Amino acid sequence: MSLGVGGVLSRVAELQEQLGLTPPPAAMPGSTSGDKFASALAKASGPGQGTSTASGPSGGDVVAAARKYLGTPYVFGGTDPKKGLDCSGLVQQVYEDLGVKLPRNSWQQATAGRPVASLGDAKPGDVLAFGSPVHHVAIYIGDNKMIAAPKPGDHVKVESVYEKPATIRRILDDVPAAAVQDMSSLRPAGLRGSVSGSGLAGVPYADLFLKAGAKHGVDPKLLAAVAKVESGYDPKAVSPAGARGMMQLMPGTAKGLGVDNPFDPEQAVDGAAKMLKGLLKEFKSMPLAIAAYNAGGGAVHKYGGIPPFSETQAYVPKVQRALAALGG
Template structure:
């Protein structure tokens, strides 16, 4: 056994915090539970992007409550390749630590796993040896557990290794002390059946053929867990896909972001299609997470989240009242 490095020490601190009852908080302020749950039937405040996607498409929770394959977990984790290591962070824009990467990869598919590495080492079902491991399984190291990663197969895993490093693919450098399978064999079979009926754009590999900037909508949707078709529908209503559009009140670009909103989203140039689309996706993801309703999320995009909260629903503004059904109609016309 190698000596515990800096990342091990930091993870050990997390473990002790958990044992003392000082559980870390979700972005919504709730404590992280020590059990594996799915979006289906949950009563907790769910921050997973899969929940947003379900709201955005009017779908149920099948993307996360079953029918998920280990390969999809791997693909979900690979979205974060290159993300800097940041201890304690669950926000990929700021960085991720090892257990946050694991939680995020599963959470994007609607499957919640505990926050800490030592808790993740108890999630799901045990796998006897690395030879029995499958892609998507959680690998945990050391005793007490101070590091986790996601198995890719062929003695490789994806992990956020340590401070100063980043999310990357690496060899399984030592025998894991725990191997856990959160995705059951039943889920794997269901995933094969669902793959044929899932809209391509929701699988992360689809395109919006004939839609201006379709590839950017797909990429932004994959990053933020929002339906690419929803993003395209918003852009169609907002600007008619015109990247140079400017409204009477000063909203700019494809996604019609106000300058102050754009700055808050990290968008330096709202007239740049890529920045605008990624900024709009980030804003919609936030709205969907907060309001858990497509109409309310769209209303917040148009009138602001404060107005939605103030009126307890779609604000009684003529523009907003008309805007929500317009986007829904545009979404339907795109097959969403």
Template sequence: MTMGVDGVLARIQQLRSELGIASAPSTGPAAVTGDGSFAQALAGASGAGAAPARSASGGVTGPDVVAAAKKYLGVPYVFGGTDPSRGLDCSGLVQRAYADLGVHLPRLADQQATVGQPVASLADAQPGDILAFGSPVHHVGIYLGNNKMIAAPKPGDHVKIEKVYETPTHIRRIVNGLADAAAHAIGTPRPAALQSSAALAGVPYANLFVQAGSKYGVSPKLLAAVAKVESGYNPRAVSGAGAQGLMQLMPGTARGLGVTDAFDPAQAIDGGARLLARNLREFHSLPLAIAAYNAGGGAVHRYGGIPPFAETQAYVPKVQRALAELGG
């Protein structure tokens, strides 16, 4: 089956996102009025407008995120939309604004509500933070400050600035969490504050944890904590049950994750990050995601929580302690 032009462009965009390369939004012959100009948004995205201000050291800041999102004011809401020339939905807007700054986020709202670092309350929120609503999460927006956010609200509406109409169920700070990981992965200099927030100085394979964390939307600190508990950062480790490598993947699990050599640190960490990202999406809980890494997702579902296995019961707090030691 041949792939049309739109399909080719979509595939290029997907590959660029997977590699952590920011791509300019697609353009098209459209203009939408409202809280902003669709045509102006496209012009800015293609380079005709001014680039958002960056910090002196080149790191992504909250105001950068706000400026990137404001380029899409007036773009119509389209369910499932990721192309601003045709329309965006709420998570499509959030993903696009961050992607324009070189930060790759997961596609869906409930996934975006798990990345980065948690913020305790709206009073603690800063511009650029992701606000998520509902349980399960059904809507996201980008906080602007002063109890306002930019979002793509609903069908028949468009990207606009509005009041934060209810208390968010999740608030996530990306520029102090995932953003520094993505910046490191593509070689962008990071501010000293962001470097220290990663808390991976002196950790073996730190760059691989950062790269895989950015790719799959998982905290690099969590990946490092799992590796510490699983293997003590030993890429040649083999368990009595046959789990292999830095992330202690069983051969069958490794194959399912696309890992051909579990003793290769880069492949092992990539596979472990993919598995943890899947667990976090499935269970919406860090302890349950960790438990599923050890005992399998089926066991977590079967027991409705952390399985009553001595190994798993001890494993979850071990990983949580290791994560806390890394500042996670």
């Protein structure tokens, strides 16, 4: 049973009186020591609006943390506020300041927390994600405004929500501080380790996609989409070019990823997750990472985008459609 501040003060006074101590003048007009104690206790208790230690950080805390970075230069791939931030770097940094870990990429952040139905239902601190596939994220501050790191040559600033978000995610939902500390309720939905509710129910080898995704920080749905397009989830598949297994790894690529047997589904999925993690970090774009998985990173660099190979040009949208079908 909670006594409240007044009840606590009253109980303290009773105990002091029973022990023969001088009762604090908390209830007396003009008192000082009692007032100080009440003030300190009230500060410790918080205003009861989701800002107290017991309730963890609130959406207002998120907005306040984001405002600290206003004016920070936009730097593509930037994660250091002293040098510059990109859109997902800003969102990740703001939540990290509050003790909440979010994934690095915008498309991963667009699966964190829980969905919010519409902008009309959004609250300050929610993450707004734009594009399909997601290519931009921002922090909602209310009144149709958001804080974002918009583009090269610009800086972190407040701007209007210029288009309908593809998705809105509530990372903080008045969860207890303990839940924030262990982060389990804030991981991207696809990384929580349970097939049920992950969007992969009924997908072959779903448990392997979840396991490898959690291990390497890659969306399990992306792994499943690649497997579907590469082999139709067939662990014995062999391509005319010699790519092997469910994830269609070439022998040399498999060896470099530490995959001894690409026909072993668990090894293959783990190797593919490791590979995609590196490609996503290198290109900071899901379509380019998917293209590099098919054609190689060198080709993507050479052509400055998706290579003009008919196979790769068709491959990227196939994977994106498979990913969308999984809710990714």
